[in-house]
Amino acid sequence: MHPLPEFKIEIIQIEDDKIFLKTNYSWAICLNAEYGGKPQSYYLAKSLLNFRKLKKFFPDYAFPVGEWQIKKTNFQLRPYQEKDVNFLSPQKSVGIFNEMRTGKTPIALTIFQRWKAPNLIIICPSILQAQWQEAIENWLNQPAYLLSYLSLTERQIIYQKFCQEKNWIIIISKDIFKIDSKYFRGLRKKKKPIFCSLIDEAHYLRNYQSQQSKSLYTLKDSEYKMVLTGTPLVNHSSDIFGILKFLQPEIYTSYWKFAEEFFLVRETEIPKASRTFKIKRVLGFKNEKMKQELQQRLNQISVARKQKEVLPWLPLIEQQEIKLLMEKNQQLLYSRWTQKWDKNYPLEFLAKLKTLTLFPPALIHKRKDKRDFLTEEDRKLLKDCQGSKISYLVDFCQANSQQGLLIFSTRTETFLEPLAQALQKTKLKVALLTGKISHQQRIEFISAFQQQKIKILLCNIQSAGLGLNLSRADIAIFADRSYSPADNEQAEARFLPTKESENPKTRLIIDLVCKGTIDEKILNLLKRKKDITKIITANPEYLL
Structure with missing residues (x-):
């Protein structure tokens, strides 16, 4: 073992393809290390890049002589x-x-x-x-x-x-x-x-x-x-x-x-x-x-x-995945809760972790039950933790206030409504398209959006996924996805042109993903058109 006295990093072992470290979350983020599945357990790929990265902190460490993977970069400027x-x-x-x-x-x-x-x-x-x-x-x-x-x-x-x-x-x-x-x-x-x-x-x-x-x-x-x-x-x-x-x-x-x-x-x-x-x-x-x-x-x-x-050659639909770092308190709780995994209630556990990546304070108001993860310390950490997704969307909407924006989520009370409040504080005009609104309000909001009187529409995936024309949108952002691929495809189809006369402009679909969380695995499964619920029910430990 070779601890670094000034910092909380320790090189534990170097294997054929990985460098195992004992450290905390802060240093794992600093080094871009992956979570190893146990407390303070992280790893880096055994590459020349990571060798140079660690050499800055361990100049006297005897790194093994041999082949270090060289990362190939095939990027080219336009x-x-x-x-x-x-x-x-x-x-x-x-x-x-x-x-x-x-x-x-x-x-x-x-x-x-x-x-x-x-x-x-x-x-x-x-x-x-x-x-x-x-x-x-x-x-x-x-x-x-x-x-x-x-x-x-x-x-x-x-x-x-x-x-x-x-x-x-x-x-x-x-x-x-x-x-x-x-x-x-x-x-x-x-x-x-x-x-x-x-x-x-x-x-x-x-x-x-x-x-x-x-x-x-x-x-x-x-x-x-x-x-x-x-x-x-x-x-x-x-x-x-x-x-x-x-x-x-x-x-x-x-x-x-x-x-x-x-x-x-x-x-x-x-x-x-x-x-x-x-x-x-x-x-x-x-x-x-x-x-x-x-x-x-x-x-x-x-x-x-x-x-x-x-970029006149851009396709009509462009997909983009944006990885966000969770706020510090968010990550502390996330790391702690993954140790409380209960394989008998996988979907309930998944729902709580998902809430933590979306809008952490929503967990404080949930009714306590026998499997409540929250301690008093957790509640203090959650109190002032808005969450990285809402922080990102507030900044994004301010910077792109002249474009038509659709923001999708499966959560109304525990994400879309808090997001609407955060956006309204910045004087941005928004409307909510959820199951709570009346049929008349629904028609008015859609009309206002299509006429560009409202630029930002917050949509529940299930409520806004069928039978709507939101083709005035330039960008659709998914804060999270439905566990059913079909629901997501219906939501994406809402902002495609429905008439030949409509402007065939490029449209962007963005997925917000909290790095190092269930978000990554869920999105990877959905890209392969897998139903999350069926997989978790059959293999409750898949996400961990």
Whole structure:
């Protein structure tokens, strides 16, 4: 056994195809390790990639001499992606503003390769961390470490290694980086490392005065910088200032100086008590010349391709699987509950784990029974745990508010209704299509959606799976699937064109999957058109 004193990792055994580790969930996520079926038991494939990954933490460990599997990467840039890379890579501060599904990630990673920067730090929404980790390991065949679940002390030690050593790629959520940014900035001042900073979903920088943005601006002096977002402008053209302040801080120092250069600014005086307050409001561009000037400046440092321009060959239906990391409390409970498996009640056990991946607080309100898994400690953990799927969907709906969105689930009270409340808090207009609504409401909601008066429709798979025309939708998202393949196929058919005259636009179907959970096995079975209920009844231990 070779424990690592600073961290909670221990290499237990290396076999023909696996490296077995004893560690906790936080480190398993950091290393992208798979669950081994027992508490603190995880493993990695015996590959050259994982050898390099562990060598960072175990430099003196005597890894066995022999064949280490080399992961083959067959990825290739599309012609327009190659053009974007060739245009952007000679610069050191760039923006990738291409629309969704045009492949911003491979463009960004290839630019990073061209830059030959020693290290890379990626700051992104927490729900996208796992996708970045897999993309880096698949596309670049390089280790990527996800820090957000580690303790503050553990993160700080890795930051130190990042600033002192080469070939580190670290991924961290924007919320955790807000905590770490001052420490990381102080460390960099001492060590002066050269690295690349990449900010994903950078439209958050439009609120340039927020604490979140200020933490990201501590990286604006990085040697190399990249920002990615398909929606750089959310409400007003002046929103771009927050991104420009990050990419070119020496030019864009003041928001009002920027606004007054390009836009009409109206100043209003408001008397209050004995004082008068002046309030400025930014209107439209001063003139067409200033609009073109700003666009020209952006064109010099960024690309912004439209999907319809570069992907005319896309099929009418495109499938996408998005893997999400569960929130920390979610995962703690999930790991704990898998140890309480009761083979006599497999479907009931499956239902509770499914609720945990969808909307954990729903378990608190369930009626207690003899097989209730919840302890008082569990209830405390669940209290403030919204769940990664609702967090992802709120962000996704805000970023894609102009598209017709269908969100499907088998759960009404324990997912769709809480999701509706979370979306309404962000001022998004939604409607619920479930078995609870009247026939008249059903007709009104469908009509409003088809006329694009409502952009987001939350649908129960069973209630909205038959006899409906929702062809105005651009994207259908499945938070979970019915155990019956036929129900899912009926739901997917709801947003296909029903008339030859309707626009044959590309439509996207997204499955949200919590990484390392029953979601993965359920979806794999459904892809093979298997009935989940029959399989679990016949083989109750299949899911574990």
